[in-house]
Amino acid sequence: MKTRYSYIFLLLLTACLSPAQGQDQGEMLPEERYTRNSASIIRMEYGDSFDARVAAHINNTSLGGRFDINEIALQALKISESRNYYPMGSSLPTAPDRTELISTMLNEQQAGQQIVAYVFNRQSDGNMNLDRVFERGEYSAHDVDMRLSGTLKVETVRDAGSQLIGRSYLMVYDVTNLRQEYSGEGDSRELYWKATAALYLYKLNWDEQDLDTFYDKYWLDDNTPAEEKQAKKAAFEAWNIPVELISRISLFDKSVSTGIEANKRLGVLGDKKKTDEQRLSDAFAELHKQICSDLNYKIEKQHEDFVVTTPITSLRPIRAKIGTKEDVKHGLRFYAYGFKGNSDGGIKLVRKGILRATKKVADNRIVATGESPESEFTKIAGYGRVVEGLTLVEKKDLNLSLGVGFNSIPQGGPVNGGFHLDLSYENHTRKGFCAYATATLNLDGDAMNYLLSYGYGLRIPNFEIYPFAGVGIDAYSFDGDDAYESSDLNAYLVQGGLRAQLNIFYPVYLFWNVSFNTVFGKGYKYEELEGTSDSNGNYREMNGTQTALGVRYCF
Known part of the structure; x- marks a missing residue:
């Protein structure tokens, strides 16, 4: 048993340390001065009953304050294919790869030209101005730039705004396999909204040479000679500025519970203020909120231009x-x-x-x-x-950390050494303090315990120490245990303790915690097994102290 735990620990330790080795070797630093990006939000439409509802949620998706929004006329790509897609030989739906189709449609509908027209505030008569460029230049310029003065400051601000044209993106959202579906059995049966999704990120293919060409051949304002206006207006409308795919990301089946069946099971205690239709509508909205949030998070983390x-x-x-x-x-x-x-x-x-x-x-x-x-x-x-x-x-992260190590219960003898695994979520708090919600699994001998705990304490750079408290279940497991009810083999556990964590090389920490357990509500078989000695006189007793030592990886 100990050999198996040691093998598991070493395997997970290697997995934790591997990403840390060579960290920063050859790592590229993004552009030192942050430049804002702009984006146009576009959705796929399938001509089905979901189009209008999907549009309402995609159009309201939040890209955060770091993007300017280019509100171009092109907001949807309409196709005649089915929204549902199952790969051949698979029973699981996936988001189809429509890269070729989307690329063709964006360029056919002159998406790039629409972006340039919007940024340069082009009017119906073809006239343009720098109002939006100047506004965005001021808003996106770094504060250090503004220490310049006079004409030089104005030129710097205008230049910052012009650079945004080369950082103009199109984000095409494709929500597929959208459906209502029951999952679970018995008391866990529930109706869900489910869907897969993909996000296609395109970039305007634009550089300084294109900007010079634009001013020379296509710029039109009140100062343009009358004999040139019509020709320049027509030339711009025929100008196709290509867009190119930068990245495609997708999500597997996501689901959100409607809560309809759970509410029915409550009977007279159920919530009567909300109808089933309202629950369906709320779940539909939440599904799209999660889809957009997950897609945006993945693309922002992946793409260097979006890094602050x-x-x-x-x-x-x-x-x-x-x-x-x-x-x-x-x-x-x-x-x-x-x-x-x-x-x-x-x-x-x-x-x-x-x-x-x-x-x-x-x-x-x-x-x-x-x-x-x-x-x-x-x-x-x-x-x-x-x-x-x-x-x-x-460097965005999930605020999660995985801890692996050895677990020991001193009372009873060395037979009670085992394996420790925990997953912690960091709740951000005041400077100099740390807070964690943790789910823990400990294996030792023929028993295990799993707990949920919360800790709050002190943090200085590279070191944290905090008390924690939690509740859980301690249970025995052995050949033939299926002859007993789980309640016969279990006991409830209250735990309080202290944890310390030391940074080795971020994101890897060394952790140690000591806790004191109180066991109650013991099943009858649990009581029989508790304190039973083996051939060496060792026995297991959970009432008392428990320790764990290992490494933690933050991600």
């Missing part, structure tokens, strides 16, 4: 000139990078620390003035020195 990057501007506390405009939220993770010379005379990237945004996130949703507010950050890990001028790079 900015210099640290001051210390004590650590501050940077980003905030709500860049969709910074409490707890958002950042890495602080610096540069260091190597023996070859080159420069390598060095990670100096891991930081999270505190509750003091600046509301900077105003044009840049040179005096915009700063958000505050706190260092949670890293053994480098964080100084002014280092570059902060956004």
Whole structure:
């Protein structure tokens, strides 16, 4: 038994440490100064009864404050294919890959031209102006740029706005296999809304040369000679600016419970204020909210242009000139990078620390003035020195950590050593403090226990210590245990303890915790097995202390 636990532990330890080895080796630093992106939201339509309802939710999807929205005329791609798709030989629905079809339709409908027309505020008579470019330039310009003055400042702001054209994206949402379906049996049977989905990210194929060509051949305003206006208007309308696929991501079947059957099972205690139709509508809305949120999260984490990057501007506390405009939220993770010379005379990237945004996130949703507010950050890990001028790079995570290690119950003898596994969710709190909700599984001998706990305590960079308390179930398992009811083999468990965590090399920590258990509500078979000695006189007794030691991987 111990050999098996040791093997499992070493296997999981290797999995945890492997991503940390070589961290930052060859890692590329995104553009040092954050430039805002703009996006157009487009949906697929199938000509079915779901089109209007899907449109309402896709059109209201939130891309966060870091995007400008290009409200072009093209909002839907209408196709005659079925929304449902099952790969040949499979009973599971998947989101079909419509890359070729979507690429063709976007370019046929001149999506790129529509974006340029919107950014340059093109009117029905063909006239254009720089109002929107100038507005976006001010809003997206970095505060450092605004320390310039006079004409140079104006040119810098206009240039920042023009750069956004080259960072214009189209996000095409495709919700497929949308259906109502029952899952579960007996008391767990419930009606769900289910769907698969995909997001196609396209980018306007645009560079500085295209901008020069645009001003030379297609720009039209009140100063354009009358004899050139009609020709330039027609030339722009015939100009096709291609868009190209950057990435495609998809989601497997997602489901949201309607709660209809669960409410019926409550009988007279059920909620009568909400009808079944309202429950269906709410679940439909929640499904699309989750689909858009998951797709947006995956694409933002994957695509470098969407990563927020900015210099640290001051210390004590650590501050940077980003905030709500860049969709910074409490707890958002950042890495602080610096540069260091190597023996070859080159420069390598060095990670100096891991930081999270505190509750003091600046509301900077105003044009840049040179005096915009700063958000505050706190260092949670890293053994480098964080100084002014280092570059902060956004590194989104799930706020989860997986712990694996050895578990031991001292009372009774060494036979009670076993395997420990836990999954923790970090609840972001005040600077200098940490809070975790944790699900734990401990295996030892022919028994196991699983607990839910919550801990709150102190944090300094690279070290955390906090008390925790939890409840759970302790259970015996052996050949022939199916002859007993689970309640006969179980007991309830209340646990309180202390956990300490030390950063080895982020995202890997070493953890140790000690706890005290109180067992109650024992089943009759549990009582028979409890305290039974083996041939060496060792026995298992859960009342008392329990310890665990292992490694934790944050992701």
